[in-house]
Amino acid sequence: MFEFLAYPFMQRALIAGTVIGITCALIGVFVILQKMAFFANAIAHSALAGIAIGFFMGLNPMVTAVMFGIIIAVLISYLKSRSILSVDTIIGIFLPSSMALGVLIIGLLEGFRPDLISYLFGNILAVDRFYLYLSVSLGIIVMILLAVFFKKYMFITFDRELASIHGINVAAYDYLFIILLATTVIIGTRVVGIILISALIVIPAASSKNISSNFTQMVVYSVIFGFASSVLGLMSSYFLNLASGATIIMVSGAIFLITLILRPVLAK
């Protein structure tokens, strides 16, 4: 039953899928505790414009999308700190605007047009070598930085006031975090698509929160759930011949349901 591992496309999908699944699950812990799920979703939607810009300028669309996503994320954060508008209002402006920009630029493209559906819903079985290297290296960089600054982010997430009193430059770490988040979200759109990527960030962490009685557990379970969703999701996609983005999210949704049921027993 493991003959599928012999196909190079499947190997690439599994490697990229698991790296991204784990990275999303790790950063997702901080995303849900800082209530940034909607923010992550807005960054995901900016990917369309970022990809379109890449096609328009003849550059690698994944690279331009990561850069555009980071710009949008920084802009939203900057406006949040400078404006009287609440963050959900600011995101409510940026999300559809960047999406509209993407549709406009795609309309301007002559000749070859990107396959919209595959960007909206992902198509990891079709990823090339370049994407594999890009996603694995960026994913590993994100994980290393999160691991190095783990306690600082835990401190900032729990008590930002005291973190700042203890000499942590909270604003700088916030900006680093959203850059890491934007990078993760955008490379992840290739796996499950623009529409579904925020689920890959939110669901493993939320499932883990259901059953964790301390912070270490929350991180460990989340990573395990992210890993399991990617692997089981890709396998079901292969064997059942279904869209891989959808199967990955369905598996993580099933894990969420199980943790919800187990919650009264496990969470003390």
Added chain:
Amino acid sequence: MDAPKALDINDLSVTLGGKRILQNITFSVDVGDFLIIIGPNGSGKTTLIKAVLGLVPSSGKISIFGKPANRVGLKGMVGYVPQKFEFDRTFPITVSEVLDIALGKELREPLKRKQRIGSVLGQVGMADYAHKKIGTLSGGQIQRVLIARAIANQPKIVFFDEPLAGVDIKGEKSFYELIRNLKEAQKLTVALISHDVTVVNLYADKVAALNRIMVAFGSPKDVLITQNMEKAYGQGFGIFKHKECLEKPQEELTQQDIERCKLFGE
């Protein structure tokens, strides 16, 4: 030159949202002093502490142990218990993890860190709660944990903003004893906001009476006089007509006296 003051505030003013909250505050506190800040609600006590800790912008000069009090300068020297600690009660983090993230890097070995955490939790009577999720504790228990966290780094100065809200009488008493011990053993400097005149008389070396401006500053006997209190709290402020609050020896105070000596109920 003299040894640096523990806390030296020079011409501090704070404006928030276009409103002048504090004006021209100047005072200093010696190393090992117990400072109590008093003043009615809205007089700017919390704002004063936040300005010192760099949490709100201010003008003027603030130094802590001779160093300018910016974030980096304070590293590891300062403990703080806020008036209102707001956090997500569903946050999956244990009491021991809450203390660990705030514990400085000097204490490297995991075992030593664990011991320190256990010891400060013991000092506030929370040793049995190290592995409980903080969100499951009562308000008073959370306050105790925050007090433990504030002293865990063995800071040189601690700021307590009405730290005993929700803490029972027994906890209150052991809090002041704990602070007194730390003061003696480690020359800890303490700045505390309180409404309790008994506490001021019993423990304060210095009192700052605030009402947007510095109404009075000095030893408790000098500050707690009727004119100052009327300036701070307004005309008809009758509490200091109860002279026993100030003049009776502590051991002769009855429970009734103590009740009347409270500036206002918690």
